[in-house]
Amino acid sequence: MPTDQPTVAAVLAGGTGARMGAAVPKQFLEVAGKPVLRHTLEAFEASPAVDRIVLVMAEGHHETARVIAKAANVTKLSAVIAGGATRAASSVAAIRWTRSQPWSGPDTRLLLHDAARMLVTGEIIAAVAGELAVNKAVTAAIPSSDTVVEVADGRITAVPDRSRLARVQTPQGFHLGLIAAAHEAAAADPGFTPTDDCSVVLRYRPDVPVRTVAGSERNLKVTEPADLAVAEALLARRP
Numbered sequence: 001m002p003t004d005q006p007t008v009a010a011v012l013a014g015g016t017g018a019r020m021g022a023a024v025p026k027q028f029l030e031v032a033g034k035p036v037l038r039h040t041l042e043a044f045e046a047s048p049a050v051d052r053i054v055l056v057m058a059e060g061h062h063e064t065a066r067v068i069a070k071a072a073n074v075t076k077l078s079a080v081i082a083g084g085a086t087r088a089a090s091s092v093a094a095i096r097w098t099r100s101q102p103w104s105g106p107d108t109r110l111l112l113h114d115a116a117r118m119l120v121t122g123e124i125i126a127a128v129a130g131e132l133a134v135n136k137a138v139t140a141a142i143p144s145s146d147t148v149v150e151v152a153d154g155r156i157t158a159v160p161d162r163s164r165l166a167r168v169q170t171p172q173g174f175h176l177g178l179i180a181a182a183h184e185a186a187a188a189d190p191g192f193t194p195t196d197d198c199s200v201v202l203r204y205r206p207d208v209p210v211r212t213v214a215g216s217e218r219n220l221k222v223t224e225p226a227d228l229a230v231a232e233a234l235l236a237r238r239p
Contacts, residue, residue, distance in 0.1 A: 010094030014083020106177025
C-alpha cells in the first residue's frame with residue numbers, strides 16, 4: 001500500500017444513547033471527570049498510527065463535540081459531520097466524507113470506531129492499522145468466554161463450538177475503496193440490516209478475508225448505566 005495514504009479514524013457518535021435514559025447523548029456523560037467522547041478522542045489523538053480524525057455526531061450536538069475536542073487538544077480532528085439514523089448510516093457518512101477529500105484514495109486506511117468504546121488502547125489501534133498494511137479488512141476481537149447458543153421459539157437449537165467464536169469490537173479497519181463498495185451494495189439490498197461494518201464486507205465481498213487482531217476485555221462499549229461505573233473502575237486501575 002502506498003505510504004502517502006493516510007490513516008483516518010472515524011469516531012462514530014451518531015446515536016443518542018436511549019438505553020442510558022439520560023437527557024444528553026451517552027457520549028457526553030462523564031466518567032472519571034471527563035466526557036466519554038473525550039476519552040475516546042484522546043486515545044486516537046495519542047496514537048501515532050492515526051493521521052486524521054473525523055467525528056460523526058448527531059445533528060444538534062456538533063458544537064458540544066467541538067468544545068470537548070478543543071478541551072482535549074485534539075489536533076488531528078479534521079471535521080465534525082452529521083451521522084445517520086442507524087450505525088450503518090453513520091459509517092456511510094464517514095466513508096463519503098473521506099472519499100470527498102483530495103488526499104484520499106482507494107487504499108486510504110479507514111478505522112471505524114464506536115465512540116462509546118472509550119477505553120480503547122493505543123495497542124489495539126496500532127494493531128488494526130498495522131494489519132491494513134497487508135490486508136484490506138480487519139477487526140479487533142476477543143475470544144468468547146461464554147457458551148453461546150442458537151435459540152428459536154424459546155428453545156436452544158444449536159450450541160456452536162466456543163473455540164471458534166469471538167466477540168467483535170472496534171476499531172474495524174478497511175481500505176476505503178473496499179468498504180465504500182461494500183456499503184453501496186448493502187444500500188441496494190433492503191433485506192439486509194448490518195450490525196457492523198465487517199458483516200457488510202463478509203456479505204458483499206466474500207472474496208476478501210476479514211482478519212482479526214487481539215482486542216481486550218477492557219475495550220467495553222458503554223451502553224447501559226452500569227457500564228459507566230465499570231469504565232470508571234477500570235480507569236482507576238489503569239497503571
